Amino acid sequence: MKTTQNNSIYDVIIAGAGPVGLFLASELALAKCSVLVLEKAENPRSPLKQVPFGIRGLNALSVEALYRRDLLKELEVHKRLKNPHLNSKQGARRQGGHFAGIVFHDDDIDTSQWKYRLPSSTDASLISEMQELETVLARRSEALGVVIKRGLAITNFHQTDDEVTVQSGDQSFKGKWLVGCDGSRSVVRKLGGFEFAGTEPEFTGYSTQVDIADPEKLSTGRTVTPTGMYLQSQPGYVIIQDFDGGAFHHSKKPITMERVQEVLRRISNTDVTITALHIATTWTDRARQATTYRHGRVLLAGDAAHIHAPLGGQGLNLGLGDAMNLGWKLAAIIQQHSPESLLDSYYIERYPLGAQVLDWSRAQVAIMKPGPTARALNSIIRDLINTRDGATYFAGRVWGVLTRYNLGGNHPLVGHSVPNFEFDDGSTIGDLMHDGQGILLDFDSNASLKTLASEYGDQMKYVSSAAKEQLGLSAVLIRPDGFVAWASDQHPDLAEAKQAATIWFTTHQKLG
Ligand SMILES: Cc1cc2nc3c(=O)[nH]c(=O)nc-3n(C[C@H](O)[C@H](O)[C@H](O)COP(=O)(O)OP(=O)(O)OC[C@H]3O[C@@H](n4cnc5c(N)ncnc54)[C@H](O)[C@@H]3O)c2cc1C
Structure with missing residues (x-):
């Protein structure tokens, strides 16, 4: 077979124009990387992606991620959806979600336990439609210069130290990196020799x-x-x-x-x-996870990296989180702002969250299984979920508000998604994240923090403003994905701030 060689070398080739591939593409393009997305299906539309089969629950982290990139306002379908699980009849208690079909209610949840979550313009959960989400993400990606080619399935690839050559039938494409976002049956995962470890299904x-x-x-x-x-x-x-x-x-x-x-x-x-x-x-409900998310210049994200039962709706959220975590890191390496070792943190941060979600779905299956053991466990969980602490715990897990990366540091906010601070002029910290830059937020106008931020050029912007509710904080360093790298309650310790900045950002001089 004669192969048609396409001459451009893209920074990144992404396999799959599902929600994860498209979100990753837009993140990379936002950071000025050239991106090619190859999608197997010719037609992006499918009844399985539309209401009601295409309904997906977005958790707090996904809602925040879309909000931070100014995409939330483009999602409209949820406004006309009446979800029987969340919008109960008038007068009935509002349902917050479920575990194995056992519902927890909004009025049982004690949000005061989530010290760093502000009641703000982002919801803790939202109903979305796959079709609409993909349409919005594809539109954003293309507006940022991403090339999406449909009807081209990746059939093979090989990598060298410098690049990856990707085959789709009789065409071939070159990229510096390849990311497999090609879903649960990922060809990239299989051809790349990734081990996919886990458990077999019950149903x-x-x-x-x-x-x-x-x-x-x-x-x-x-x-x-x-x-x-x-x-x-x-x-x-x-x-x-x-x-x-x-x-x-x-x-x-x-x-x-x-x-x-x-x-x-x-x-x-x-x-x-x-x-x-x-x-x-x-x-x-087969539950499997790739044991590594990277082989050389080939990475995995979304369902390609982890699969599990859709109970309680976590898969899309997990995948969007992968994309938000990987995008800025891969871009920083491509732009030579950061060393390749930054990519290690993608696996270190995302793998444990994936493993937790797999266990969450296994636990649900275990108590839904017909039989006396599951029935006994089920009734205990039912009792627990009907307590205030129980409902708060389950909501925290299902909505993702308990999610925390282990980034070290002394402050309890480090590793959490930053609270959506609202400034005196009515804007929010999320509004300032549309460009994907890191932010050094300084509530006390500290000159040394301003100088520190200036050393990082356009990787980090300095924001000095009072917020309506500051939660006792004086300063916060926020990564491009919206997670807190450093925080201070008192007069900031500059050495600590510098140390955190050095881990996630690199000063003006590009790496040799
Ligand atoms: C019934 C059901 C309900 C669910 N409910 C929820 C929910 O409420 N909340 C939630 O968070 N998650 C939910 N999920 C899970 C969620 O749908 C998936 O986790 C999510 O779609 C994964 O996105 P992705 O982009 O990784 O993969 P996919 O959406 O599978 O997209 C992969 C893309 O890659 C393409 N592709 C495949 N092979 C190739 C190839 N060789 N070359 C190029 N392209 C290729 C495919 O055509 C596809 O477009 C549910 C799943 C199911 C089945």
């Missing part, structure tokens, strides 16, 4: 759109039964969890109307009748 999940002759036989919302779980989000849109060890999904048998009816009757313990099957897809 097959079905997402279906069907016509039902007697829909009143099914409950609406999520119903956990002694044999599994079904969820009817709106009439005819049914998700089922069948504890068959993932056998049906792996059998690759066609998903027929008869099959869906048989499973739904068994799980719902009704004689419900399905008269037509329009859409059907299956998935499992």
Whole structure:
């Protein structure tokens, strides 16, 4: 086969124009890197990405990330969505989320336990639609100069010390780096020889759109039964969890109307009748994670790096977090602002969070499994979640507000996402992050901090302003991804501030 060689050398080639690939692309382009995205599917639209199957819950960290890049305002679908799980009937208690189908309520959550989370212009969770999210991210990426080529699946690649040559059928492309954001069956992960370690599934999940002759036989919302779980989000849109060890999904048998009816009757313990099957897809709770996120010039992010059951909706959030964490670091290396060792922190910070999410989904599966052991555990969790501390803990995990990177440092805010400080003029710290630069925020106009920031040129801007609520802080150093690298309550210790700045930023002189 004759190969067509494309001559441009991109800074980064990204496999996959899913939400993670597109968010990463826009982060890199924001930092002036040249980016090519190769996407297997010709058509970005799919009924599985649209309401109701395409509904995804965004947690606080994702909402903040999109807000910080001025993308949140472009997401509109959530405004017209009435999610039965979160928007209860009038007068009923508002649901905050769930663990294995066990709901926690907003009015049980004690937000005063989250000292550094300000009630602000960013929500703790938001319903979104995959289709819209991808459209918004693709539009932003292309506006920043990213080239997106659709209908081109990556089929092979090889890397040298300096570059990666990527093959898509009879075409080849060159990049300095390749990032696999090509989803759960990632070709980049497989060809790159990444180990994908974890556990096998307990169930097959079905997402279906069907016509039902007697829909009143099914409950609406999520119903956990002694044999599994079904969820009817709106009439005819049914998700089922069948504890068959993932056998049906792996059998690759066609998903027929008869099959869906048989499973739904068994799980719902009704004689419900399905008269037509329009859409059907299956998935499992297989939980696996790449044991490293980097081999040389090849990296993984999103579902390519970790897969697990979608229970409680964490996968997209985890992937967007990968993109926000990786983008500025890879860009800093490409722009020669930072040494390659900065990339080590991508794995060090993101791998443990991925492992936690896998365990969170395993724990949910364990207590949803039919049988007396799971039933006993389930009732204990139910008791706990109905306490104030219990609801606060579960909300903290599901909404991501307890997330903290281990960045060292003495202050309890270090490693957390920065609170969304609101300044006297009504602007917020999130508004100042649209350009992706680091920020040295100084509430006390300290001349030595101003001098320190000036040493980092356009990598770090100095902001001196009072905020409406300063949480007892005097100064905060914020990385481009919005995480706190250093913070001080008192008169700032300049040596400490310098030390933190040196880890995440490099002064004017480019590295040789
Ligand atoms: C039923 C269900 C409900 C869910 N609910 C939630 C939720 O509420 N909240 C949440 O956070 N997460 C949820 N998730 C998980 C979430 O959808 C995924 O984690 C997220 O889509 C991962 O994004 P990604 O960009 O990594 O991968 P994907 O969205 O899978 O995108 C990968 C892209 O790569 C492309 N591709 C594949 N192979 C190649 C190749 N060889 N070359 C080039 N391109 C390629 C694909 O076509 C695709 O466009 C849910 C998942 C399911 C199944």
